[in-house]
Amino acid sequence: MSDFFTEAVLIATVAGGIRLAVPLLLAALGETFGQRSGVLNLGVDGIMLLGAFTGYYTVLKTGNVWYGLLAGIAIGIVLGLASSLISVTLQAEQGISGIGVYLFGLGMSDLLFQRLVGTPVPITKFPKIDIPGLSDIPWLGGMFFSHSVVVYLAFLSVPVAMFIINKTNFGMNIRAVGENPEAADSLGVSVSRVRYATVTIGGTLAGAAGAALAIDLGIFQQNLTNAQGFIAIALVYFGAWRPLGVMAGALLYGFVNSLVLQFKTLGIIPQSWSDIAAMAPAIITILALVIVARRFRAPSALTKPFTRGT
């Protein structure tokens, strides 16, 4: 255990937790928008996978990480619109249609990868940025201020999301539509337009999350996200539909994972127990859901399609 309390290991644990949190955070923030407006999109992981492949492939072809991120975002927008069509216009059962999107993304990203790329080839990664001054602070600098640029972008999007949800008309509309779509509709707020927007934001951020993951790892592989999209959805509940809570959840999840890895590396957790240790994040999430559910109420219209006049 004493091996654990060294500067290098502690920095790596915290920094690793932050890195692991990034795709979860981005995807979960996006999902927060959708859920706040009453739409549960279970297809996040499928969108992340296609975003990851698109981002990866673009960087492979252009060598430019920003084009890759943009491509991931673009595919996220397309899939977000498709998801809106499915859940808002066609009013498909939201608990299930997302599973279809997931399976589609899982298969399609792999199919495209096999046909267009074949064998994994490494790509350029996001540049790492040491924040001048801050990154030199002992301990903390390494933990918080020496990361790849998407890490900062992801965490910056938290206050942006808070601002949009709490301070803008659009955000007010989102909250209204998620609680009482009839009331919003009766005042001329277009429920479907708001939901299209939020689900598309969700798709966009999921696409970005996937691209960020692939470009940060510098590689693509079948099922790259490994069901992180589902974790992201759970984190939205964990965070009680609030960006700050979602961020806390993503960080907690990342840290637990990172900690387990460190413990295994240092032999603190024996290998034979690694499967049991791997349950930790899921079980912690369930416990957190119990606590959150007691305290906070989900948006009333969550998973309920809206039709005028009923």
Next chain:
Amino acid sequence: MADVPMLEMKGITKRFPGVLANDNVDFDLYAGEVHTLLGENGAGKSTLMKVLYGLYQADEGEMRLNGEPVTITSPTSAIEHNIGMIHQHFMLVDTLTVAENVALGLHSSRGALTDLDAVSEKIVDLGSQYGLEIDPAATVWQLAVGQKQRVEIIKALYREAQLLILDEPTAVLTPQEVDQLFETLNQMTADGRGLIFISHKLHEVLALSDRITVLRQGRVTGYTTTEGATRASLASMMVGRDVKLAPDKPEVETGSAALEITGLRVIGDRGNVVIDGLDLDVRRGEILGIAGVSGNGQRELAETIAGLRDAEAGSISIAGTDVTNGRPVDVRAAGLAYVPEGRMKDGSIGLFTVAENLLLIDHNSKEFLDAGLLNFDAIRTHSQTLVDEFAVKTPSLDTPVRSLSGGNIQKLILARELSGTPNVLIASQPTRGVDIGAAEYIHKRLVAQRSEDTAILVISEDLDEIFGLSDRIAVMYEGRIMGIVDTSITREEIGLMMAGVTREEAAAG
């Protein structure tokens, strides 16, 4: 009145699958007047108004505003035409503040950002102008019913509605709140606004309206100005025959107390004390009416008796059996029948059929089981008997209850609850929102049950109903009984008691 009506609806027809909800309806409204739409449940009043507000599109017919033909395709275009609507059910977002609810859908002076300060200011202004004081920063779920109604009106005023539709705005208000509302409404007509009013309460209609149009089965079947109209004349116009507004009550010998409540104390949903040291007895063969402004613990009282809510202290017994904090089944076993106030929420299952709903409390009963499986022959026979006996109008026993009218759903619930021989019957808001024909019938059944030696507790905010039915009246205020009076008390006195004034003070002042 101006020469050109502010609204003309001509030949409006609206069909739903299998229903002709509006059939060639003509309707008009002049600035400065109140025009009431009257009709039984399902007559098509709300549908006509939803067509006007752009929530539905008419299949046929045309609309003119101030003489100009218009098509209104959405609430947005209705709002643009200065039409406002207070819906039958509150259209408020509970988790938003009053100011946010008002600001919803408006253009903000700060572009993409909200400008709640400006909105709040204007809310306060409008409030003082029309007697609609409200805290703009309050979150809506914290508001009392009457305050929510104010927010609804402020929403319309804020949007400068010249034509305001009020679909049963008084259904959930106390007499005092209704008076206050009417004051505001009169002020609005004085300002030159036109109001369309819908209500099942005839004295309100008479008090407020200038003209009255009656709908039946989607068609206009009657029209009158308020002058010269009486409750009886309106009732017969609606139903198509003469209606008895107050039930005949035979003399009944009252027996022992079948429902005894002592020292009851109950904590409400928000952790506050909602019933505080309440004592009450209801005797066999009497109807005890509970009058009170909603939110003073009536609902909690009924639910606690029925075993749906726990008592903190005190005891409840039914026909001598202690049922304090018993399970609902145990309370029923002791002889309680309960007609809850939310007939769609608590009293029935919308998508279940008539027969299935009639089975709700008896589905475990041996009578309907055969080797552990439901016996459909027995169930159908039983259901048909009840449907016939209680005159529930339904196309079949397999019709989902949701597609019945409110009055018929209420009759169905009553049929189910009275199918045993209850010691105690609680009827909560038994005729709220129910049309006159159905209400008349329900009152008749309650009185008949009184003759069967059942102890009946009627909870109602409708004083006509309380006075018409009760042998004794208990007035409830803030979780306590302010006093038990007989029906000789005046409306003014009881109104004061409902506001927390004791009997003695009320009689004095």
Next chain:
Amino acid sequence: GGDDETTETTVAAETTTTAEETTTTAGETTTTVEGETTTTAAETTTTAAAAEPIRIAIVAPSASNDLAFTQSIVDAVNVIEGEREVAEVAVTDGTFVVDDAAAAIRDYAASGFDLVIAHGSQYGGSLQEIAPDFPETTFAWGTAADTFGLSNVFAYEAASDEGGYVMGVLGAALTETGTIGIVGPVEVGDAKLYVDGYKAGAEANDSGVTVNINYTGSFSDVALASEAAQAHAAAGADIMTGTAQMVVGAVGVAADQGIPWFGTQANQTSLAPEIVVASQVYKWEIVLRQILDDMAAGTLGGSVYVIDLANEGLAIEYNDGFALSAEVKALGDQAIADIIAGAVEPTG
């Protein structure tokens, strides 16, 4: 076993002479051939090997381009395709569902493939049930060491501990911090063999070396593998290796931090040309050639083949781009020689 021999040879003759019909009328063919003499078997097969193109099917759990487990067998079959008369190669990859794999194996056998390769240890239980139903089809099961006593099942495996050992020796020689990090998927089969071999080799070269092993618990979680590599780096590792398809993530981290990497299962130099020291490469074609020869000779199964350093089924391929000193390389060569000579046991 005279009887056994007879049966085998007979079946082989049948396979070679009536390959086309076999697909549709396997049952009948078997009976007509029954009377044939064993003496002709040898001639028949030699001509057959030259004349009759063979059909090969692969059923494998991961993607055929995973730069790891599945790709190694697909590559090998491709090599064979260039050497021998192969009429058709069919691949069903990504078949992680054992029952789906069983269905595919059965289907390939039923549609007349001569050699069905079940490339996944988890398929063994199913193969045991299926193989007896198709006595004229050859099945190859890897990586495994058991043919269930069935005469039409070959098993093949890789002595991946040998290459692991060699690279462990190299790793221990290269480390300056004295700490080596290994990223594994789960502690099973081939992966475990490699990791154990590597650890043994490292410790044999330098008993003071610390070998940290991190099994992430997943064959597919690239992000976790990447973080595991970060964890190793934090714990002071300046040499790393890993096995299974998710290590691409770990290779990326090693590349970023300039930490020398050892690959296995396929040549991973393309993933990080600057830091890959060497890769242990599987050449299953060694096994396949033996199996095809056996089939040609009328033996449809029964043997277990191993690729190892001695038979050159395992090769240590160095990355020319990595400046490895001659002394260190000599240590590796010595280890190879020792293993081939039997002087050291890679996993003790």
Next chain:
Amino acid sequence: MASLGSARRSSYLAYSVPVLSVLVALIIGAIMLVMLDASPAEGVKAMFDGAFGSGEALISTALKATPLLLVGVGITIAFRANVINIGGEGQMVAGGLLSTATALWLGDALPALIMVPLVLIAGIIGGAIWGSVPGALKAYYGVNEILSTIMLNIVAVQLMNFLLRGPMIDPGEIDRGTRIPQTERLPEAADLPLILGSDRLHIGPLIAILAAIAAYILLWRTPLGYRVRAVGQNPDASKYAGIPVKRTVTLALTMSGAMAGLAGAVLVFGSESHRMVTDGSTAGFTGSAGFNGIVAALFGGLHPLWTIPASFLFGGLLVGGNALQRAVQVPSALILALNGLVVIFVVSTDRYKKLLRERASAAETAAKLAEQENEDPVPAAVGAVEDGPPDRAGPASDDAGGEQGSGEQ
């Protein structure tokens, strides 16, 4: 205006909607085949032959359909209680594990007549346990079941990995040092008996059909089923009527899990290998039946009996898809993508199916009323039912259970 004829037409249309949507997904698949330079004609033929073209193909399809049907039946039960059970995957694993452990523990001592029912019951119990947890969490703590079941899927897979790599591993794997995470061959007495003289077709499909019939009887012929449906439609009214809402919600998810657990046991003891193996994922064991069973249930209109043919068709689709992959040599990823498309299309058109059915029932009611009207004018108060025909549970009223903890306050 409305006639019984138009009612019938709407209702036929309603039944064709899911079939049409699958066809559309398949057409997209055919286009993708063209783009992959494979012959769609050959693909379609291979697909059909592989699924339905021969006795063996039908057997494969029936075997594939079995877990779909069992999970689908469970989904139906949960859905009727307004609970969406996304945890079929984990529940199958739990059922598989408990039944496997039972078989290992009992060994060869018992005859098949006792052994087979025992292991199946163990599977049911395993799944029930795994279903009861999210059920209770939803009922008593208001935890959204979609999330808790997804999380429990993750826990189940780790538990499976732990057990199959550790306590339950085949000792031979340890001896050989290969350590494949699988059990030894399970006792033969526990093998699901084969039927119809086949060497593959076991009693699994029969069990699943019986389970579907049992679920039908449970839901529409018993008081318990009545309670489940009542709670699903309106928890407030159910509570009012004295139905223990929380217990019923828990029970519904428990029963749903039990069905999935039974599916897990059938997978283990009906598998070719007669042992439990893990590749480290749930899908490796379940073949995603925990998800696809949901689609089969939807395909069957959330009615246990209609789920029987629906599962068979959907099983055929999956078996056919694999056959297609082998025949035209496209990556199996294509099949997965197509599977996703089928799910999307079936779910997305579900609403149109409902609308059409509503129209049919509204037209029928209107026609009936018109007859009555001649003698006795009934107030025109009969409209269509918004959430579909009464046999279809729609997430009930606004205040229905859900996140708010089943309204026990």
